[in-house]
Each structure stands twice: as C-alpha cells, then as structure tokens.
Amino acid sequence: MEDIVIIGNGISGVTAARHIRKMCNQFPNIPNKTITIISSETDYFFSRTALMYVYMGHMTFEQTQPYEKWFWEKNNISLKKGRVKQIETDRKTLILDDGSEMPFDKLIIATGSKPNRFGWPGQDLKGVMGLYHKQDLENLESYAPNNRVCKRAVVVGGGLIGIELAEMLNSRHIPVTFLVREDSFWNAVLPDGESAMINRHIRNHHIDLRLGSNLKEIKADENGKVRSVIIAETGEEIPCDVVGLTAGVSPNIDFIRSSAIETNMGVKVNRFLETNIQDIYAIGDCAEQHEAIGNRKPVEAVWYTGRMMGETVAQTICGNRMAYDPGHWFNSAKFFDIEYQTYGWVFAKPGTHEKHFHWKHSDDTKCITVCYNSLTREFLGINTFGIRMRHEVFNRWLNEKRDVDYVMTHLSEANFDPEFFARYELEILSAFNNQLQSV
Numbered sequence: 001m002e003d004i005v006i007i008g009n010g011i012s013g014v015t016a017a018r019h020i021r022k023m024c025n026q027f028p029n030i031p032n033k034t035i036t037i038i039s040s041e042t043d044y045f046f047s048r049t050a051l052m053y054v055y056m057g058h059m060t061f062e063q064t065q066p067y068e069k070w071f072w073e074k075n076n077i078s079l080k081k082g083r084v085k086q087i088e089t090d091r092k093t094l095i096l097d098d099g100s101e102m103p104f105d106k107l108i109i110a111t112g113s114k115p116n117r118f119g120w121p122g123q124d125l126k127g128v129m130g131l132y133h134k135q136d137l138e139n140l141e142s143y144a145p146n147n148r149v150c151k152r153a154v155v156v157g158g159g160l161i162g163i164e165l166a167e168m169l170n171s172r173h174i175p176v177t178f179l180v181r182e183d184s185f186w187n188a189v190l191p192d193g194e195s196a197m198i199n200r201h202i203r204n205h206h207i208d209l210r211l212g213s214n215l216k217e218i219k220a221d222e223n224g225k226v227r228s229v230i231i232a233e234t235g236e237e238i239p240c241d242v243v244g245l246t247a248g249v250s251p252n253i254d255f256i257r258s259s260a261i262e263t264n265m266g267v268k269v270n271r272f273l274e275t276n277i278q279d280i281y282a283i284g285d286c287a288e289q290h291e292a293i294g295n296r297k298p299v300e301a302v303w304y305t306g307r308m309m310g311e312t313v314a315q316t317i318c319g320n321r322m323a324y325d326p327g328h329w330f331n332s333a334k335f336f337d338i339e340y341q342t343y344g345w346v347f348a349k350p351g352t353h354e355k356h357f358h359w360k361h362s363d364d365t366k367c368i369t370v371c372y373n374s375l376t377r378e379f380l381g382i383n384t385f386g387i388r389m390r391h392e393v394f395n396r397w398l399n400e401k402r403d404v405d406y407v408m409t410h411l412s413e414a415n416f417d418p419e420f421f422a423r424y425e426l427e428i429l430s431a432f433n434n435q436l437q438s439v
Contacts, residue, residue, distance in 0.1 A: 002033045004317065005094065005104035007084050009039035010048065011303055012284030013110030015310025016317075021075050023318040030318050035076070036102070038094070040083035042134050044069065049303060051137050052164045056171045061134070087259045089277045106279045106317055109256065109267055110310070113249035113285040113301050115161075120245075122218030127226035128243045131165045140168070143242050147174045150241040154178075154229050156215045157247030158185050160333050165244045166207050167336050177208040177238055179215055179231070181247075191348055191369050193358045194383060198335050200364060205336050218243055249301050251286040264288055266299045271323040273313045281316070283309035293326060295345055302331060328398045329381070330391055338365055343394035344381025346371040354380065357404075359431045361386070361424065368428065372404035379407045387424060389414045408432045 004020060006013040017035050024030050050064040072079055080102075086095040087107070094102040115130030117123050129139040144150035153169045155162050158180030166176045182188065185202065187195040202209045216232035228239045251266035262268040262276040266288030273281045282288075284306035289298045305326050315322040332341045346369050350356050355374040360367035366386030372379050379402050382394060393414040397407055412425040 002031060002105045003103060004033050004035045004106050004108070005102060006035070006037045006108040006110055007039075007094075008110035008112055008284070008286075009037050009042070009045045009079070010110060010112045010284060010306065011045075012112070012306035012310045013037055013039075013108060014045045015307045016108050016110065016283060016314050017077050017310075018075070019311050019314030020317055021077060023314065027318075033317075034078070036078040036080055038080045038082055038084060038096075038102070040081065040097075043079065043081060044072075046134070048132070051131065051134070052168050055137060055140055055168045061137070085255060087256060087261065087280075089260045089280065092279070104279075107281070108313060108317075109253075109261075109275075109280070109282040109286060110284045110306075111252045111256075111286045114252040115245055116157075116248045116250055117245060118247065120215055120217060122220060122226070123245065125218055125220050125226050125243075126224055127241060128218060128245060130245050131161050131168075132249065140242075144169060144172070144174055146172055150174050152177065152238070152240045153242040153244060154238060154240045155244040155246060156229075157245065158182060159246060159248060160186075161249075162244070162246035163202070163335055165246055166202070167205075169242075169244075170205055170207060174242075175206075175208070177210060177240070178202065179210050179213045179229075181212070181214050183212045185209070185211070188348055190383070191346065191356055191358065193360060194367060194369060194385060195348075197360065197364060197367055197385065198338070201335060201338055249285065251288065251299060253286050272316055272321060273309055273324055274316075281313050283313050293324075294329075296326065296329065300326075304330075328395055330395070335385075338386050339388060340383070340385050341389055341391075342381065342383045343389070343391060344371070344379070344398050346381040346383045357408075357432055357435060359428045361427075366424065370404060370407070370432075377403040377405060379404045382407075387415065388417045390416050 006017055017037055020035060024032055044065050046064040053059050054061050083097040084094050085097045092104050115132055127143045129136045144153060152175045154177045155166050156179045166178050169176050184195040185198050214232040216230040218226055219228045221227040226241060226243050228237050229243060230237050253263055253267055257263055260277060266286050267275055267282035268290055269275055269282050269287045270290055273283055275282055285301040292298045308326055309324055312322050312324045328344055330343045353373055353375050354371055357370045369383045371381045379397060408429050
C-alpha cells in the first residue's frame with residue numbers, strides 16, 4: 001500500500017486526490033493507495049472563487065462545498081486538519097506544527113497562493129485583509145457587516161481580486177475607494193479600449209476609482225484598528241474602517257524554502273510537475289515551471305490550470321507518466337455585471353506582426369478585441385466583454401489555425417448568449433470590414 005500525502009485542499013490537491021482514487025478503483029493493475037489531504041484552512045474543500053457570492057448573499061458557505069461530507073469517507077480519502085511546518089525529504093516525513101509526524105511514499109505540494117504584502121506600515125492592523133481564504137470572509141463579516149460599522153473601505157490593487165472585493169463591499173452599500181497603481185485599470189493585461197471601458201464601468205457603480213495611486217501607509221486608531229490610509233503621490237489621508245490588500249498573490253511556500261526542494265518564486269517543477277526530489281511533486285498556484293510554456297508565465301494562479309495539473313499528476317502517480325499540457329490560453333472573470341472571456345492571446349499592446357481589431361457597442365458595456373497576424377492573417381485570440389462565447393469553438397479555430405476573416409464571418413457559431421438576447425455579429429463584421437477598407 002503506497003501512502004500519498006497532499007498538502008493543500010484547494011482545487012489542485014483535491015482534483016489530484018479524486019483522480020488517483022478513481023484510477024485505483026477503475027484499473028485493478030494499479031496498486032491501491034492511501035490518500036491523505038492536509039489543510040489548516042477548512043475541514044472540507046470549497047470553491048474559492050465563490051467566496052464573494054457568500055458575502056453578497058447569493059449562497060451560503062456550505063453551498064460552496066461541491067462534495068457532501070460523506071464523499072471523502074466513501075472514496076477513502078482521509079482529511080487531516082493541520083499545518084505542515086517542515087518537509088524532511090531524506091526521511092520522507094512531514095513535521096506538523098503540533099509536533100506530530102506524517103510519513104509519505106509520494107508527496108504532492110498544492111499549497112496555493114497567499115496575498116502579496118509589500119511592507120506597508122500598518123499592513124497587519126485589525127481591519128486589514130485580503131480576499132483569498134475563508135478567514136478573509138470571516139474578517140469581512142466582522143469588520144464590514146454593513147455601512148454603519150464600516151463607513152468606508154479602501155481597496156488596494158487593480159486586478160481581478162480587487163474588483164471582486166470592491167463589488168462585494170458595494171453590494172452592502174459601503175463606500176469604496178479603489179487605489180490602482182496603473183494609469184488605467186488592468187492595462188498591463190487589457191488593450192486600451194477595454195481598460196478605458198472598465199474604468200468607466202467601475203465609476204458608474206459609484207466606486208471612487210483613483211488611478212495612478214499608490215498606498216503609502218495605513219494608520220491605526222487607539223485600539224490598533226484601521227483608521228485611515230495615506231496616498232503616496234499626494235499625501236491625502238482617507239478615513240476608512242477596512243483596507244483590502246489585493247495587489248496580486250504569490251506562491252505559499254515559505255515553509256518549503258528550508259528543505260532540499262528547489263524553489264524560486266514557487267516550487268520548481270519540470271513538465272511532469274516533478275520537483276528535484278524523487279517522489280515529490282508540486283501543482284497549482286505554488287508550482288513554477290523551469291521554462292515557461294509558450295506565452296504563459298512560469299507561475300499561473302488560475303483555477304483551471306490548477307485543476308489540469310491535478311489531473312496530470314494523478315496520471316503520473318498511477319503509473320502513466322504524463323507531461324502537463326495546458327493547451328491554448330483561456331480565462332474568464334466578471335467586472336461587476338460585465339462578463340469577460342479570453343481565448344488565445346490578446347496582449348495589451350500588439351506584438352511584432354500582430355494587429356488588433358476593436359469593436360465597442362454604443363451602450364459602453366460590450367466590446368471585443370481580436371488579435372491576428374498582420375502578415376498571414378492567422379487568428380491569434382479574442383477578448384470578449386458582455387457577449388458570451390463558446391470556449392470549444394475558439395479552441396477548435398485556434399487548433400485549425402483559422403484566419404481572422406473566417407473567424408469574423410463565423411462569429412455567430414461561437415455565441416452562446418441565452419435566447420432572446422440581442423446579437424451583434426453583423427454589426428461586428430461590418431465594423432471589421434470597414435476597418436479593412438480604410439487601411
């Protein structure tokens with residue numbers, strides 16, 4: 001019997017556990033394995049991306065748990081509440097913070113991310129939090145239950161987590177000041193037209209968006225709680241009761257750095273998600289590829305890539321050594337009530353021999369940007385806001401290396417907005433053709 005231990009009960013670790021157990025059950029030739037998941041955060045796996053909807057009243061925390069409590073025992077997956085303090089690779093043993101030890105035959109590190117903190121004075125005060133852990137949700141309920149207790153909140157960091165937190169607070173009518181370092185929201189990722197549209201959309205929801213603004217320090221009241229923030233560029237003091245630090249995340253691997261496991265920003269892995277130590281693997285947000293895959297970053301804090309890594313490493317552990325292949329880039333998010341999807345590559349600025357076609361609807365809540373090769377006209381990617389598109393269709397077109405003219409002509413095949421929603425493909429195609437004629 002082989003002992004598999006997984007550190008972390010997020011999407012990566014739980015997916016690995018499920019798929020290992022599934023293959024052991026399906027294929028008699030695979031030796032049986034004990035599977036133990038260790039986590040100090042919660043007793044059971046929950047959907048981290050759904051935390052915002054708990055605070056907004058759309059669901060309960062229990063409803064974020066995809067599996068019933070009996071699921072784990074039925075599938076012979078042991079859950080242990082605890083924090084790993086040290087990994088002794090030579091003895092294949094974990095040391096927990098209560099002093100107990102846990103041996104393993106194979107170890108999967110799936111410890112996820114932690115919010116970035118950049119040494120701001122006051123960043124550890126009461127009322128300062130991120131939006132990643134269940135404990136962050138509990139802190140929000142404590143310090144920002146309503147707009148009487150929290151008269152203003154300040155959100156620091158202009159990414160996807162920042163805008164989620166701003167929307168959450170806004171849903172309880174708590175005034176929000178949103179400090180964004182860049183001169184336009186998420187403009188390191190989004191092309192100018194899209195970023196500008198989201199700026200307007202944030203302000204239309206009565207968020208005090210401060211572009212080109214950095215946090216200097218967080219000031220405390222006499223009880224060690226947040227009193228205000230100071231903006232670096234102007235020295236302005238903004239009174240507030242809650243500060244959300246959402247300036248990105250980084251791999252949660254501090255306890256690993258003293259071990260023999262190679263680390264950099266994250267735990268270094270090869271294409272098979274193997275570390276430099278035999279029988280030890282890393283997956284999800286905490287894993288760092290030795291060499292980036294295509295245009296992807298070496299560390300990807302994305303839900304679906306974590307799930308794919310979990311599926312991949314399960315194959316290897318069950319005897320079918322498999323390389324991690326995430327395929328074409330895709331992602332989705334929501335900016336208040338504007339849904340966003342991206343397939344393929346659309347960079348903020350077109351690269352060499354790349355061209356962007358941008359279309360925006362007159363209501364200023366819908367737009368697309370298509371990227372293509374200006375020499376070959378090969379379709380490279382699309383961003384879509386406010387119009388739902390099918391992942392499998394764009395994935396197929398990217399695989400087939402379709403040209404942009406084909407994609408624009410057949411755009412309706414990718415649309416999956418519900419029945420009776422307005423359709424914009426003809427308007428988009430007309431704008432695209434007009435752009436070609438004007439060149």
